[in-house]
Amino acid sequence: MKAVYIAEPGGPEKLIFGDRPEPEAGPGEVLVRVRGTAVNHADLAIRAGRSATGGLPRILGLDIAGEVARLGSGVTPWKEGDRVVVENRVKCGDCTPCLHGRDEFCERQKRLGGELDGGHAQYCRVPAANLQAIPAWMGFEEAATLPLAGHTAWHCLVERVQLQPWEDVLIQAVGSGVGSFGLLMAKGIGARVIATAGSDWKLEKAKELGADEVINYTTTPKFSQRVKELTSGRGVDVVFDCVGATVWDESLASLKPGGRLVITGTTAGSQIPFNLSILQGRPLTLMGSGGRSRRSFAAMLHMVHYGGLRGVVGKTFDLADTAKAHEVMAGRDFFGKLVLRVP
Ligand SMILES: [Zn+2]
Incomplete structure (x- = not known):
């Protein structure tokens, strides 16, 4: 063969x-x-x-x-x-x-x-x-x-941070495989999506796919300020990050107190200095992703069959x-x- x-x-x-x-x-x-x-x-x-x-x-x-x-x-x-x-x-x-x-x-x-x-x-x-x-x-x-990108996004948003319809979520690198699934799943759940990417044509595509707001993190490196403007100064409930080091500080700054961040990729680097006092002062939850179950794969396919999820x-x-x-x-x-x- x-x-x-x-x-x-x-x-x-x-x-x-x-x-x-x-x-x-x-x-x-x-x-x-x-x-x-x-x-x-x-x-x-x-x-x-x-x-x-x-x-x-x-x-x-x-x-x-x-x-x-x-x-x-x-x-x-x-x-x-x-x-x-x-x-x-x-x-x-x-x-x-x-x-x-x-x-x-x-x-x-x-x-x-x-x-x-x-x-x-x-x-x-x-x-x-x-x-x-x-x-x-x-x-x-x-x-x-579906198997890697879709299942990874499902595992992060549904199993890990348990995104809710009334929440605001920041989807990093929306043009990536995982990021594009993150956008579609978050909209399927009913959340409000703020999407980032490094080029305007990807942001236009994200809007076509349902993103509520978009930010170019190349031309707006301090994107947390824009996130705050878009959320009446509060910040988002959830950050979905498949980028890593280069956006880490701004991702944390984009979260509202009590917010959750789930990371599933470090394609832009994995080594960062980290100010631990952030966790004490603004009680955040930082989550890894990692393994995926057959249970969650079946659950995601249910959304494909009956909930309009596409790749x-x-x-x-x-x-x-x-x-x-x-x-x-x-x-x-x-x-x-x-x-x-x-x-
Ligand atoms: Zn086993």
Whole structure:
């Protein structure tokens, strides 16, 4: 089968578009005929050797959407031809967190496209427990945006900060995959959204998608002042941050007393000096994100099926052009997700 894999770490030139053996579905597993697979910042880290692969060669691709092609023994209720999207993390099912229904903390979890072969291939072997059905009206390219970016935004806004309809939320880097999902979910919940980005065309796109207010954090580096103006001097209830160091101080300054910040990315750096007295004087709650559960993946798909949640496909590429997609990802001049079509 055709696949994109790495045999050694390095730059985009290390991505190999070639032939790999077609996998077989074992007990409890399904072979998915992949049709759409998205590109993530994590792919660049895996390719460059900054993130674990569990051994090489490794087929990349953390996001997978396609059709059930073959069933391993004991798999119900799926059947061949079902249109599905795949939760990325494979859980063991019998460690203590798994037994407690908290599989986001599974002690032996592995990533498809990380420590296991992923979806940049015509076929991928996945546990049936990781599948969710996609609506008939949703294309595979859009569905491929859901597992990492969509699920991460859901985990942050619904499970972690538990965003409420009457709240104001600041969505950082709204043009990113996670940021664009943050915007759409927050509007689906009914919250008021103030969105930031580093270019005006991305802010216009955010407005089209429902952002109530927008701020360019390149031309307005002290954006907390604008946030205060937009919230009658109070600040926002929630900051959703997938940027990190460069916006940290202004993110904290944008929160009202008692506000919550959830961070899910540090693409602009992770090292900062931090004034601890801020937490004492303005009782804030700072939250990490991290693991994602099968429970929350199913919950997010409910919003896709019945609540109008969509994915934003920024650009599409053929699987053979994965290296080009990695270069576009590094350049950040896109809105939403970069998705690969699988032949
Ligand atoms: Zn486990």
